[in-house]
Amino acid sequence: MSNPDVVIVGGGIGGGALALTLARAGVPVLVLERTEVYVDVVRGEWIAPWGVIETRALDLYELYLRNGGHHLSRHVSYDEDLAPAQAEAAALAMANLLPAIPGPLCIGHPRMCNLLIEAAAAAGARVLRGVTNTLVTPGSSSAGRAGQTGGVGQAGGVGQASAGPVGQASHLPTVRFEHAGNICTVSPRLVVAADGRHGKTAEQLGLVVQEDAPHHRFSGLLVDGVAGWRDDTQFIATEGDRHVLAFPQGNGRVRIYLGFPLEQKTRLAGREGPQRFLEAFRLKCVPGSDAIAAGNPVGPCYVYPNNDTWIDTPYVAGVVLIGDAAGRNDPITGQGLSITHRDVRLVRDVLLAGDDWSPAAFEPYAAERRERMRRLRIAARLTSVIEAEFDANARDRRARLRAPRRAMAPHTLALLTPFIGPEAVPAEAYSDAAVASLIG
Numbered sequence: 001m002s003n004p005d006v007v008i009v010g011g012g013i014g015g016g017a018l019a020l021t022l023a024r025a026g027v028p029v030l031v032l033e034r035t036e037v038y039v040d041v042v043r044g045e046w047i048a049p050w051g052v053i054e055t056r057a058l059d060l061y062e063l064y065l066r067n068g069g070h071h072l073s074r075h076v077s078y079d080e081d082l083a084p085a086q087a088e089a090a091a092l093a094m095a096n097l098l099p100a101i102p103g104p105l106c107i108g109h110p111r112m113c114n115l116l117i118e119a120a121a122a123a124g125a126r127v128l129r130g131v132t133n134t135l136v137t138p139g140s141s142s143a144g145r146a147g148q149t150g151g152v153g154q155a156g157g158v159g160q161a162s163a164g165p166v167g168q169a170s171h172l173p174t175v176r177f178e179h180a181g182n183i184c185t186v187s188p189r190l191v192v193a194a195d196g197r198h199g200k201t202a203e204q205l206g207l208v209v210q211e212d213a214p215h216h217r218f219s220g221l222l223v224d225g226v227a228g229w230r231d232d233t234q235f236i237a238t239e240g241d242r243h244v245l246a247f248p249q250g251n252g253r254v255r256i257y258l259g260f261p262l263e264q265k266t267r268l269a270g271r272e273g274p275q276r277f278l279e280a281f282r283l284k285c286v287p288g289s290d291a292i293a294a295g296n297p298v299g300p301c302y303v304y305p306n307n308d309t310w311i312d313t314p315y316v317a318g319v320v321l322i323g324d325a326a327g328r329n330d331p332i333t334g335q336g337l338s339i340t341h342r343d344v345r346l347v348r349d350v351l352l353a354g355d356d357w358s359p360a361a362f363e364p365y366a367a368e369r370r371e372r373m374r375r376l377r378i379a380a381r382l383t384s385v386i387e388a389e390f391d392a393n394a395r396d397r398r399a400r401l402r403a404p405r406r407a408m409a410p411h412t413l414a415l416l417t418p419f420i421g422p423e424a425v426p427a428e429a430y431s432d433a434a435v436a437s438l439i440g
Contacts, residue, residue: 003028004028004029004030004126004186004188005027005028005029005188005189005190006022006027006028006029006030006188006189006190006191006192006351007029007030007031007032007175007186007188007190007191007192008029008030008031008032008191008192008194009032009134009136009175009191009192009193009194009195009199009201010031010032010033010034010193010194010195010196010199010323010325011031011032011033011035011113011117011127011129011194012033012038012113012194012196012323013044013109013112013113013116013323013337013340013341014194014322014323014324014325014340014343014344015031015033015117015192015194015195015323016031016112016113016115016116016117016119016120017058017060017116017340017341017344018192018194018322018344018347018348019031019116019117019120019125019127020060020116020119020120020123020125021058021059021060021344021348022125022348022351022352023120023123023124023125024059024123025352026124027351027352028124028126029120029124029125029126030125030126030127030128030186030188031117031120031125031126031127031128032128032131032134032175032177032179033117033127033128033129033130033131034130034131034132034134034195035129035130036129036130038109038110038113038114039110040108040109040110040222040299040300041109042219042220042221042222042299042300042301042302043109043220043331043336044109044112044336044337045106045107045108045109045222045247045249045255045337046104046105046106046234046247046255046334046337047064047104047105047106047107047337047338047341048104048334048335048337048338048418048419048421049094049097049098049101049103049104049419049420049421050098050338050419050420050421050424051105051335051337051338051339051341051342051421052101052104052105053098053101053421054338054341054342054344054345055105055341057345058341058344058345058348060116060341061105063115063116063119064105064107064112064115065105067107067111067115068107068108068111068250069105069106069107070105070106070107070231070248070249070250071102071103071104071105071106071232072094072103072104072106072232072233072234072247072248073093073094073095073102073103073232073233074091074092074093074094074230074232074233074234075091075092075094075233075234075235075236076088076090076091076092076233076234076235076236077090077092077235077236077237078235078236078237078238078239078283078285078286079237079238079239079285079398079399079402080237080238080239080240080284080285080395081395081398081399082285082402084285084286084287087285090406091233094419097416097419097420098419098420098424104234104247104419106247106248106249106250106255107249108249128179130179130180131177131178131179132177132178132179133176133177133178134175134176134177134195134200134201135175135176135177135204136173136174136175136191136193136201136204136205136319137173137174137175137176137204138173138205138316138317138318138319139171139172139173139174139187139317139318139319140171140317140318172187172188172189172318173187173188173190173191173317173318173319174186174187175187175188175191189318189357190318190319190320190351190357191318191319191320192319192320192321192322192347193205193319193320193321193322193325193326194321194322194323194325195325196323196324196325197309197324197325197328199324199325201319201321201325202311202321202325202326205316205319207311207313207314207316207321208311208312209309209310209311209327210309210310210311210312210327211307211308211309211310212307212308212377212381213307214262214305214306214307215262215306215307215330215381215384215385215388216243216259216260216261216262216306216384216388216389217259217260217261217262217264217265217267217303217304217305217306218257218258218259218303218304218305218306218331218332219257219258219259219260219268219277219301219302219303219304220255220256220257220258220301220302220331221255221256221257221258221274221277221278221297221299221300221301222249222253222254222255222256222297222298222299223253223254223255223256223278223292223295223296223297223298224252224253224295224296224297224298225252225295225296226248226252226253226254226291226292226294226295227252227291228288228291229246229248229254229288229291229292230248231248231250231251231252232248233248234246234247234248235286236387237283237285237286237289238387238388238390238394238398239283239284239285239286240390241260241261241264241390242258242259242260242280242283242390243258243259243260243332243387243388243390244256244257244258244259244280244281244283244286245257245259245332245334246281246292247334252295253298254292254295256277256281256292257331258277258280258281259306259332259384259387259388260280261390262305267303268301268303269303273301274297274301277297277301278292278293278294278295278297279293281293304331306330306331306332306384306388307330308327308328308329308330308373308376308377308380308381309327309328310326310327310370310373310377311326311327312366312370313366314326314327314366314369315359315362315363315365315366316359317358317359320347320362320365322340322343322344322347323336323339323340323343323344324336324340326343326369327373329373329376329377329380330377330380330381330383330384332380332383332384332387332388333376333379333380333383333417333418334418335376335380335418338421339372339373339376342372343365343369346364346365346368346369347362347365350362350364350365371422372422372423374430375414375417375422375425375430376417376418376422378414378430378435379414379415379417379418379422379430380418382414382415382435382438382439383415383418385397385439386398386401386415386438386439397439397440401438410426410428410429410434411429411434411437411438412438413425413426413429414429414430414434414435414438415438417429
């Protein structure tokens with residue numbers, strides 16, 4: 001590949017989606033992906049209704065739907081102090097939340113990654129897998145086009161960049177990496193870091209990553225062979241010292257999550273961890289949950305803290321960050337894929353709007369993301385306090401909030417954020433007064 005305008009570091013959901021949308025528009029793109037094969041990362045298989053809108057805006061929705069995308073239409077909130085029949089009578093019909101959106105969309109994470117990166121390559125993006133030791137250096141200018149690069153050699157390496165119309169190549173960002181035994185360097189107009197929560201680009205750029213304190217521990221598991229649970233119904237429940245969530249993927253496969261107290265560090269440790277996880281789904285308050293507990297684990301069982309991280313200014317000269325690389329939300333509300341698709345749309349719009357790819361051009365994206373993540377952070381922390389605390393006070397709080405939440409009382413609207421999106425809720429729902437009225 002010669003003369004890439006954009007190098008994307010990371011070929012997961014965000015990197016693949018951006019590469020595809022840019023390649024469709026004729027932008028020369030190079031994608032650098034660390035893995036040779038996408039694997040289950042125990043997250044990222046639920047796109048919120050507001051995120052489904054983003055997939056449509058990116059012209060990705062039909063691609064997902066044709067390749068296993070599965071809509072959920074009912075949400076049930078069970079609780080240890082609530083009769084199951086009452087919980088089911090109050091089931092939320094998710095098609096009523098946003099116009100023309102039938103509900104959340106579920107699709108397997110590795111499948112989505114493969115769909116996007118293969119479609120991006122078919123649309124003209126250059127994709128390199130098995131890339132290691134990537135080093136991103138910012139530029140001092142991002143105007144003009146990158147200099148002509150050498151072609152791809154027989155071993156698959158990308159040639160050294162030479163100076164282009166803007167003058168010296170040092171004015172452009174550079175990406176140095178290893179691939180197929182070669183050390184390669186390219187100097188595009190723009191580098192997009194989509195290398196996830198464990199990526200190194202933010203650290204290489206010296207960006208400040210902020211984080212709040214973890215509230216509880218969280219784990220996920222993919223289960224197959226689940227007979228007897230409705231494929232259209234997701235649920236949450238709190239019972240004892242367990243907060244659980246279940247999202248059917250279709251055809252008897254369910255992605256399940258378990259939240260538990262922070263001090264229980266070793267609860268799922270060892271070879272028996274997945275079985276102990278499944279046993280936690282034998283819930284008195286959820287009829288039929290034994291079917292999930294009897295399912296067959298088909299993926300890993302990782303435990304991780306539930307805290308948020310964020311970068312207030314996710315760009316420097318010549319580099320912009322998207323998705324988890326720019327900061328992640330507490331997974332209790334499942335916003336990761338929706339956040340990432342919004343990031344992709346906003347950055348794509350900047351790149352296709354004109355020739356100004358300077359840092360100032362990305363400030364509107366950063367400003368929108370700052371407020372979006374602030375609201376999502378509040379909504380997730382409220383959800384954690386309400387749903388994933390387990391003492392008598394927590395049970396009383398859930399009981400007190402049950403009727404106002406069903407009635408969508410104004411002071412509870414922040415709890416709708418994970419479904420309808422942060423911009424659809426009035427700003428006052430995120431105020432200190434509203435938070436205090438919810439959790440005291």
